[in-house]
Every structure is written in structure tokens, then in C-alpha cells.
Amino acid sequence: MDKPNFQLRLKGRTMVLVDWANIRNQQKKLGWEIDLKKLYYWANDFEAVDTVKFFYGFEKKRPTSIKFLKKVGSFGFEIFEKEVKYLKNSKGRLLPKCDFDTEIACEMVLSRHKYRNFILFSGDGDFKYPIEKVLEIGKKKHIFIMSERPAVGREIWTLRKEFPKNIAIVTISKLKETLQ
Numbered sequence: 001m002d003k004p005n006f007q008l009r010l011k012g013r014t015m016v017l018v019d020w021a022n023i024r025n026q027q028k029k030l031g032w033e034i035d036l037k038k039l040y041y042w043a044n045d046f047e048a049v050d051t052v053k054f055f056y057g058f059e060k061k062r063p064t065s066i067k068f069l070k071k072v073g074s075f076g077f078e079i080f081e082k083e084v085k086y087l088k089n090s091k092g093r094l095l096p097k098c099d100f101d102t103e104i105a106c107e108m109v110l111s112r113h114k115y116r117n118f119i120l121f122s123g124d125g126d127f128k129y130p131i132e133k134v135l136e137i138g139k140k141k142h143i144f145i146m147s148e149r150p151a152v153g154r155e156i157w158t159l160r161k162e163f164p165k166n167i168a169i170v171t172i173s174k175l176k177e178t179l180q
Contacts (some may be wrong), residue, residue: 001137001170006180008045008046008119008144008168008170010048010049010117010119010142011048011116011117012028012048012115012116012117012140013048013049013050013114013115013116014046014048014049014051014112014115014117014118014119014158015049015050015051015052015053015107015108015117015118015119016037016043016051016052016114016119016121017048017053017055017104017107017112017118017119017120017121017122018054018055018077018116018121018122019054019055019100019101019104019120019121019122019124020051020054020055020125021035021055021056021057021098021099021100022119022121022122022124022147022151023122023147023172025151025174026147026148026151026172027081027149027172028124029148029151030148030172030173030176031092032176032180033180034172034179034180035179035180036054036072036075037075038178038179038180039121040075040076040077040123041075042175042178042179043119044076048116049118050077050121051078052077052078052082053077053078053079053107053150054077054078054080055071055080055081055082055100055102055103055104056068056069056072056079056080056081057082057083057096057098058079058081058082058083058084059083059084060083065180068164069081072076074150080100080103080136082098082100083098084096084097084098085097085098101124101126101127104120104122104127104130105126105129105130107128107129108120108127108131108133108134109130109133109134112133112141113137114138114140116140116141117141117142117143118123118134118142118143118144119144119145119146120143120145120146121146121147121172122145122146122147123145123147123151123152123156123169124153124156125146125152125153125154125155125156126153126155127156128153128155128156128159131143131156131159131167132159134168135163135167139165139166141166142166142167143166143167143168144167144168144170145167145169145170145171146170146172146173146175147170147171148171148172149169150165152169156169157169
């Protein structure tokens with residue numbers, strides 16, 4: 001697989017977490033699609049990476065959703081799944097909702113003693129607290145936020161100012177040649 005124009009330098013065990021709903025929305029704005037098989041192989045090209053987790057909300061009544069889940073699982077991702085719920089907005093329109101923030105946060109916090117690095121494909125500001133908990137352990141912890149700048153929450157930018165040597169924000173566009 002071709003290497004991107006930049007390299008992450010990973011020392012120590014690394015966990016990759018992919019918040020698919022967040023990344024799927026970003027790729028619509030990017031104008032190109034991420035090939036998940038390539039993303040999995042990109043992550044596993046790093047010797048330090050020993051687990052790649054994929055968080056996905058499926059729609060039971062849509063066969064394409066189930067087929068997609070099986071396909072992604074066949075690449076080697078550790079899959080975390082749950083069914084999409086539909087909630088009514090103020091106009092009475094049903095909107096899909098499936099949030100994995102709690103599951104991703106738990107994975108990070110519960111694994112913080114085992115891993116030195118976390119590569120998080122999401123820029124959601126809700127991850128501020130679990131990132132703080134990971135970084136509490138010591139100066140040698142690193143968090144790589146893989147997200148487009150507009151999709152990175154204000155809370156993450158603020159936290160990065162506090163921990164500039166521990167948090168890196170990498171735009172997904174830098175990986176376009178590798179992941180498309």
C-alpha cells in the first residue's frame with residue numbers, strides 16, 4: 001500500500017477507533033469516499049497497532065445496511081454495532097439516531113493502561129473527557145484525532161492547547177491518496 005505524504009510515528013501499543021457515523025458525514029463534505037478496506041490495512045501497516053475498532057449503527061429493515069456490516073467485518077475490524085433508532089424532530093420528521101460516544105469513551109478509558117496511543121477517527125467534542133482521562137496517566141500518551149478541521153469540536157481544540165505534545169489533529173484529506 002502506498003504511504004501517505006506524512007507519517008505518524010507510533011511508539012508503543014496503539015488502538016484505532018473509527019466512529020463511522022462521524023466519518024461518513026465528513027466524507028460527504030470531502031467529495032470522496034473512504035475505502036474502509038484500505039483504512040483497515042493502513043492502520044495495520046503500523047506495527048504498533050494491534051486493534052482496529054469500528055462503530056456502526058445498522059438499520060435492520062435495510063438489507064444493504066446488514067450487507068455493509070458483514071463486508072466491513074470481513075476486512076478484520078472489531079465491530080461494535082447497534083440498531084439505529086428514529087426520533088421525531090420539532091417538525092414531526094423522523095431522523096435516524098445512533099450514537100457510539102459512550103462505547104468509544106469506555107473503550108478508551110478502560111484501555112488507557114494497556115495502550116500508549118489512540119487514533120480516533122472522529123472530531124467529536126464529546127470525547128474531551130475520555131481523552132483527559134487517558135492523558136492523566138502520563139506524558140507518554142498520545143491521541144491522534146483523524147478528522148477534517150471544521151468537524152473537530154471546540155472542546156478538542158481547547159484540550160489540544162493544554163496538551164500540545166500529546167494531541168495531534170490530522171486532517172483526513174492528508175490520507176486521501178491512501179484511503180480513497
